[in-house]
Amino acid sequence: MVAILSVLSALGVVFFKNAVRSALSLVATFALLSVLYLTLDAQLLAWTQLVVYAGAIMVLFLFVIMVLNLSKQPALIERRDPKLMLATLLGFGFAGIIGVQVVTPLLPPSEIVKDPVLAPNGFGQPQAIGMALFTDYGYPFEAISVLLLVGIVGSILLAKRRLR
Amino acid sequence: MNGVPMAAYLLLGLVLFTIGVVGVVIRRSPIVIFMCIELMLNAVNLTTLAFARYLPQFVAGRERGHTAVAGEMIVIFIMAVAAAEVAVGLGIIMAIFRLRDSTDIDQMNVLRG
Numbered sequence A: 001m002v003a004i005l006s007v008l009s010a011l012g013v014v015f016f017k018n019a020v021r022s023a024l025s026l027v028a029t030f031a032l033l034s035v036l037y038l039t040l041d042a043q044l045l046a047w048t049q050l051v052v053y054a055g056a057i058m059v060l061f062l063f064v065i066m067v068l069n070l071s072k073q074p075a076l077i078e079r080r081d082p083k084l085m086l087a088t089l090l091g092f093g094f095a096g097i098i099g100v101q102v103v104t105p106l107l108p109p110s111e112i113v114k115d116p117v118l119a120p121n122g123f124g125q126p127q128a129i130g131m132a133l134f135t136d137y138g139y140p141f142e143a144i145s146v147l148l149l150v151g152i153v154g155s156i157l158l159a160k161r162r163l164r
Numbered sequence B: 001m002n003g004v005p006m007a008a009y010l011l012l013g014l015v016l017f018t019i020g021v022v023g024v025v026i027r028r029s030p031i032v033i034f035m036c037i038e039l040m041l042n043a044v045n046l047t048t049l050a051f052a053r054y055l056p057q058f059v060a061g062r063e064r065g066h067t068a069v070a071g072e073m074i075v076i077f078i079m080a081v082a083a084a085e086v087a088v089g090l091g092i093i094m095a096i097f098r099l100r101d102s103t104d105i106d107q108m109n110v111l112r113g
Helices: A002-015 A019-039 A043-068 A082-106 A126-134 A138-160 B006-026 B030-053 B065-100
Strands: none
Touching (some): A002 A019, A019 A043, A019 B030, A043 B030, A043 B065, A082 B006
């Protein structure tokens, strides 16, 4: 049910002509995905998903749409070009290949995954994630912090510099 | 807690990723293309979490807790990288918009050598 809704709203992202409607549809997709994270017992990640994606990133998107004033633009209506057909074919081919190769061996009567009823111990709890983040994953954590710093500095530079 | 098979989550991730790919190819507004990239990243996150949640009891002879946490770490790092990427990418889009006064991706050939 949630999956069907999220697929529908993801389709809305692609096929709405108005960028604001695409963005709102993407917000719905992210919210539904966080519900799915809750069903996967990943509570902390579900809330992080809501805060980071549906909160921060989508506010950035809507802000840029507002600044660029995209609704006043000619809206970039897609012409009926062969690219549409080609892309649909590409999408179906892609989904077919990965579906056959990856998902089919994992369908229910398979022996690979026996569907453990209980989540791994401490799965999705903030304590376990925090412990792992600051012990085993210390170096990736620092690398991410440097990356975010560089991203901040880079976007400020992009925003300030007068392009010639 | 739930009787949902893992293949359902994987199928949903596959469908979302495919929608993202098709969207990147057919749309011409750079902002919508960015949204489709976010959609693909989220599909990958969902797949990773599903794999981490449905790990068998023992992975390569060890308890699965350590490996399951690795899956969640991947998701956290993908979220952080996505945030940085969106900040920089939207900055670039704004700069190009100020330069060209147009946001049609098919007319952006500034980098052409």
